[in-house]
Amino acid sequence: xxxFDRISLAEQTESLRAEVREFLKDNDQHxxxxxxxxxxxxxxxxxxxxxxxxxxxxxxxxxxxxxxxSFFERYVVxxxxxxxxxxxxxxxxxxxxxxxxxxxxxxEQQKQTYLPQIARGEAYFSIGMSEPDSGSDxxxxxxxxxxxxDQYRINGTKIWTTDAHRNHYIICLVRTEPxxxxxxxxxxxxxxxxxxxGAQAKPIKNIAGNEEFNEVVFEDVMVPADRIxxxxxxxxxxxxxxxxxxxxxxxxxxxxxxxxxELVRACGESPAPHEAAAIGRIAAxxxxxxxxxxxxxxxxxxxxxxxxxxxxxxxxxxxxxxxVVEVARLAAPMAARSPxxxxxxEQTLLLSPxxxxxxxxxxILRGVIARGLGLR
Amino acid sequence: xxxxxxxxxxxxxxxxxxxxxxxxxxxxxxxxxxxxAETLWGQIAENGFNLxxxxxxxxxxxxxxxxxxxxxxxxxxxxxxxxxxxxxxCGPGDGLFSVGEVADGRIVEVxxxxxxxxxxxxxxxxxxxxxxxxxxxxxxxxxxxxEPRDVVSLPDTxxxxxxxxxxxxxxxxxxxxIAGSLLKLLDxxxxxxxxxxxxxxAISKFQAIQHSLAIVAAEAAAAKRAADAAVDALDGDRxxxxxxxxxxxxxxxAGLVAEQIHQVHGAMGFTHxxxxxxxxxxxxxxxxxxxxxxxxxxxLGSHLANLxxxxxxxxxxxxx
Numbered sequence: 001x002x003x004f005d006r007i008s009l010a011e012q013t014e015s016l017r018a019e020v021r022e023f024l025k026d027n028d029q030h031x032x033x034x035x036x037x038x039x040x041x042x043x044x045x046x047x048x049x050x051x052x053x054x055x056x057x058x059x060x061x062x063x064x065x066x067x068x069x070s071f072f073e074r075y076v077v078x079x080x081x082x083x084x085x086x087x088x089x090x091x092x093x094x095x096x097x098x099x100x101x102x103x104x105x106x107x108e109q110q111k112q113t114y115l116p117q118i119a120r121g122e123a124y125f126s127i128g129m130s131e132p133d134s135g136s137d138x139x140x141x142x143x144x145x146x147x148x149x150d151q152y153r154i155n156g157t158k159i160w161t162t163d164a165h166r167n168h169y170i171i172c173l174v175r176t177e178p179x180x181x182x183x184x185x186x187x188x189x190x191x192x193x194x195x196x197x198g199a200q201a202k203p204i205k206n207i208a209g210n211e212e213f214n215e216v217v218f219e220d221v222m223v224p225a226d227r228i229x230x231x232x233x234x235x236x237x238x239x240x241x242x243x244x245x246x247x248x249x250x251x252x253x254x255x256x257x258x259x260x261x262e263l264v265r266a267c268g269e270s271p272a273p274h275e276a277a278a279i280g281r282i283a284a285x286x287x288x289x290x291x292x293x294x295x296x297x298x299x300x301x302x303x304x305x306x307x308x309x310x311x312x313x314x315x316x317x318x319x320x321x322x323x324v325v326e327v328a329r330l331a332a333p334m335a336a337r338s339p340x341x342x343x344x345x346e347q348t349l350l351l352s353p354x355x356x357x358x359x360x361x362x363x364i365l366r367g368v369i370a371r372g373l374g375l376r
Numbered sequence: 377x378x379x380x381x382x383x384x385x386x387x388x389x390x391x392x393x394x395x396x397x398x399x400x401x402x403x404x405x406x407x408x409x410x411x412x413a414e415t416l417w418g419q420i421a422e423n424g425f426n427l428x429x430x431x432x433x434x435x436x437x438x439x440x441x442x443x444x445x446x447x448x449x450x451x452x453x454x455x456x457x458x459x460x461x462x463x464x465x466c467g468p469g470d471g472l473f474s475v476g477e478v479a480d481g482r483i484v485e486v487x488x489x490x491x492x493x494x495x496x497x498x499x500x501x502x503x504x505x506x507x508x509x510x511x512x513x514x515x516x517x518x519x520x521x522x523e524p525r526d527v528v529s530l531p532d533t534x535x536x537x538x539x540x541x542x543x544x545x546x547x548x549x550x551x552x553x554i555a556g557s558l559l560k561l562l563d564x565x566x567x568x569x570x571x572x573x574x575x576x577x578a579i580s581k582f583q584a585i586q587h588s589l590a591i592v593a594a595e596a597a598a599a600k601r602a603a604d605a606a607v608d609a610l611d612g613d614r615x616x617x618x619x620x621x622x623x624x625x626x627x628x629x630a631g632l633v634a635e636q637i638h639q640v641h642g643a644m645g646f647t648h649x650x651x652x653x654x655x656x657x658x659x660x661x662x663x664x665x666x667x668x669x670x671x672x673x674x675x676l677g678s679h680l681a682n683l684x685x686x687x688x689x690x691x692x693x694x695x696x
Contacts, residue, residue: 006604280678284621288605292597365590369594
């Protein structure tokens with residue numbers, strides 16, 4: 001479990017990397033202030049351009065709009081986009097999570113309907129997991145979907161739903177059977193069209209002053225029965241497998257990368273020893289985390305179970321990306337701080353509480369790791 | 377599994393069995409009292425483990441450092457990492473050898489200088505190394521783990537060799553030894569917390585303990601990955617920077633892991649009688665040998681600052 005394989009990216013990934021960098025240079029008007037947090041920057045025009053390049057749904061079959069490339073090639077594209085601070089949030093969840101979920105568990109019709117739109121950078125998804133009374137204890141969700149003929153009637157409230165007010169679809173974890181002794185039973189995932197089905201998304205302003213996450217209310221929202229993802233009742237298995245994909249990518253340790261870049265800039269060519277040490281410390285962590293994250297990509301490529309390894313990367317990565325902001329604050333000389341340093345630093349610090357909350361809190365992840373260690 | 381991987385696994389399995397059987401608390405205590413573990417050394421030599429990575433051995437530098445990591449895991453109380461590196465630099469030899477740092481016309485911090493047939497003096501800022509046969513020990517000492525660290529004289533007649541980054545290679549050895557010891561500390565923490573009963577149950581069932589061990593697991597895994605990466609950079613043009621990242625990251629993990637694992641062990645782990653200190657004290661000692669975190673962080677950071685803010689990503693985003 002603690003073995004993170006030593007993987008070298010194939011030589012052909014270098015030309016892909018160069019192509020992504022070229023693309024970013026040509027499109028830098030989309031991100032005048034680069035921020036590496038993947039939830040920052042919802043830009044459909046940019047996402048469509050990424051889709052045009054074939055960089056969304058990269059690992060999916062061509063028949064669904066994918067380009068059948070390896071997890072490593074996808075890794076290269078994602079880390080280039082995130083480290084550059086490009087505005088990826090519109091397509092990010094659909095590409096990373098919803099698409100792979102549909103590919104693995106969805107019906108043929110769902111794959112044909114949604115995957116090509118996602119791959120073109122035109123369909124954006126939100127994750128409907130948390131509820132006002134169900135956060136870390138996800139199995140306690142109370143939103144119901146009751147079958148009525150060839151439709152489901154959905155009632156309940158989802159919360160902390162990133163971009164629900166501007167995305168096209170949400171995949172909700174719902175109760176399709178009343179709660180029973182097995183609390184993981186009777187849960188299903190269902191796709192709701194946020195533009196047309198009557199769900200009400202209300203943005204909730206966060207401490208950075210941004211309106212990104214939402215409360216989404218479902219009052220007798222009727223959707224066709226064929227929107228259930230996979231088998232009714234299989235929801236718990238599906239969400240847990242979905243989370244493994246969510247937890248180990250480069251966005252789990254690069255959220256504060258642009259702060260690091262501004263720190264290096266502020267310290268100049270000949271930094272004082274303590275400044276150099278601050279830079280070197282952060283770099284050493286980035287280099288190690290990146291290698292661990294690539295090892296997990298290798299496990300996913302080989303269909304290996306990577307739940308614990310992904311949790312280890314996220315645990316280390318999220319704590320570290322918070323620290324980057326603090327180290328930059330302490331090390332960067334005040335007089336050398338550019339307006340860009342200040343904006344990048346302040347925005348990232350204000351976003352940083354979310355780093356160890358989203359995608360499973362620090363506390364939940366430590367539980368996952370402890371289970372992997374045989375302690376529970 | 378590739379052929380190279382299965383060769384390495386065979387080496388580690390065989391050596392692991394020997395260490396499990398023979399490298400135990402009584403042996404570590406005796407070594408700390410200054411007795412060389414001759415029987416254990418004999419078993420290592422008998423299996424040819426002291427020649428790993430040398431020409432004609434059919435093994436690689438990766439195998440050698442994986443073995444060094446395993447020695448760290450078992451706190452093998454011999455200058456085995458030093459012997460392996462001397463054989464790598466000077467060609468294979470039969471004896472037990474050591475390595476120290478040249479300072480003021482002497483070679484200092486020499487593990488088991490008193491017991492070895494040859495000492496190589498390395499320098500931080502030079503590729504010239506000095507080979508001293510039948511070394512004369514002028515001062516005996518120990519590090520905070522009780523491991524012999526002696527001073528030997530450096531005669532004018534010492535043979536000089538050019539070995540690129542010999543000092544940095546020693547840092548890679550220490551990084552791997554530390555990574556091994558951190559994995560051991562994790563194992564000890566899991567074991568102890570599963571056996572210790574308080575409030576009517578094993579303390580491993582408490583969330584506070586589980587979270588401590590989860591942190592340790594993450595740090596130990598990172599340390600291992602960082603140490604391995606430095607090995608893979610051997611002979612490459614960014615070797616010294618990968619050593620820097622590795623030793624800095626591993627050293628940071630060492631302090632954190634030792635602290636957490638001692639906390640998990642309570643007062644029991646604070647006794648000399650318990651085996652824990654043989655591993656924790658080594659981790660503490662080794663992180664300062666051949667460059668501590670600050671030294672390597674500053675070296676890496678200076679290089680990156682010199683490259684410039686917009687070039688840093690290209691430096692980090694390597695293929696390997």
